[in-house]
Amino acid sequence: MNKAPFIAVEGPIGAGKTTLASMLSQELGFPMINEIVEDNPYLDKFYDNIEEWSFQLEMFFLCHRYKQLEDTDRDYFKKGQPVLSDYHIYKNVIFAERTLHGQQLEKYKQIYHLLTDDLPKPNIIIYIKASLPTLLHRIEKRGRPFERKIEKKYLEQLITDYDTAIRELQQRDPDLTVLTIDGDHEDFVMSKTDFERIARQVKELIK
Incomplete structure (x- = not known):
C-alpha cells in the first residue's frame, strides 16, 4: 500500500x-476517529418524527464529521500517519x-460534496454485514433509548442501502480495498479466535 492506511x-x-474499530485500534496501535452519535440534539426528535427533523439531523452529523476529518487530515494524514475510524463519510x-427528499436532498448533496470532495477518503473499508435479527439483538443489548424507536422496516432498508453503497x-475507487465480515457468525467481541482472524486479515492488507 502506497499511502498510510x-x-x-x-x-x-x-x-x-x-466496538470492532476500538479493538483494532488497540491491536494495531492506530489513533481512532470515533463517531459521536448521542451528542446529536436532534436524535430523539428524529425518531419521533423523521420527516420533520431529518434535515437538521443529517446536517448536524455532516458538519461534525467534516470537522473531525479536517482535524484528522491536519494532525495525521498530512504527516503520513495511519488512522482508523468507525465510519466512512459516505x-x-x-x-x-x-430520510430526505426533493429539494432538501439536492441541497444536502450539494453541501456534502462542497465539504467532503477534497477530504481524505479511506483506502480500506471493513464492512460488517449483519441480518436484521443480529442488528435488533445488538441494539437491544446496548440499550440506547432513542434506538428502541427505530422501525424494523427502516433497518431492513439500511441493510440493502449499505450493500449498494x-x-x-x-466501483468509483479501484484502489479501495473492502474486507467483508459476517456479523451473524463472526463474534469478534465474545470469540478471541474470531477477532484474531479479523486482525490477521487487516494486518495482511496493510503490509
Missing part, C-alpha cells in the same frame, strides 16, 4: 462498528437518501 469500519446501525449520503464505493 486509512481504515474505516462500516455497517448498519447495531453492526458493532465502534454514510451521510446513505442516510440522507433514506459499498459496491458503488468500490
